[in-house]
Amino acid sequence: MSSFKTDLIDLLPNLRAFARSLCGNPDWADDLVQEAIVRAWANQTSFQPGTNLKAWLFTILRNYFYNEIRKKKRSVELEGQDGTLQVGLNESQPAQLHLADLARELGKLSPEQREALILISVDGFSYEKAADICNCAVGTVKSRVARARKQLEARLGGPDIGTVLPRAAGGSIMGITRTS
């Protein structure tokens, strides 16, 4: 198995999580990842070994996502039926109210704010690398992250939202109580 392929497989969970945070829809996220795989494979000779493969893959996926948005092919699908990101908590993930709330509020951010926040706070990219991925200035990333944090903190009310609900019978999403 080629090293490129191995590295790509290793990064698939990260890529998929990023896609999910971008579009909010699990099926669409998988489509984005598949397309990113195809494009990355087709252009692997342009990837310089030793540089940041994760950032390169995220850039490919992100560009494809925004191309789709621009074409308005799937803009309607950006929101779930109730106007929120689909949380998708399941058996393997503890049914935590705050995660459902967080996912809902995350979905209300602009895609640009959401991706900046995820790249910095979750994936640990530097502001410079995140700016490269988002194709914008470092200051723009900083202000997007700051606005996103402020918005989420204001809407979620701080750390006290983290009440863990007992898992519902069957361990499904039924344990989640959505606030309106």
Add this chain to the structure above:
Amino acid sequence: LEQHIDHDHRLGGSEVRGDSDTPGGGAPPDPPRKPDREWLGESLRALLEGYAQEPLPDEFKSLLDKLETESKDSKTAEGDDGAGSSGEGGAPTA
């Protein structure tokens, strides 16, 4: 660092919690508190980790296998044709 600064602001400038500059005999210093803003990062990571831990669909792996096979076939075909290609640029298109 930013989070620590924010936290310090919240504590107020008059509350100095240093160790070496504090005279003895007073109440023991409070244990260091985690910056309040960190809850957001931790919650975001928990949410995204949940997504990342979901089992990957088999189609990802089979897609990569297919791409790899096509790539090898393409290189083999180039070799059979005697094109003298170095093998570069043999990546299949979508």
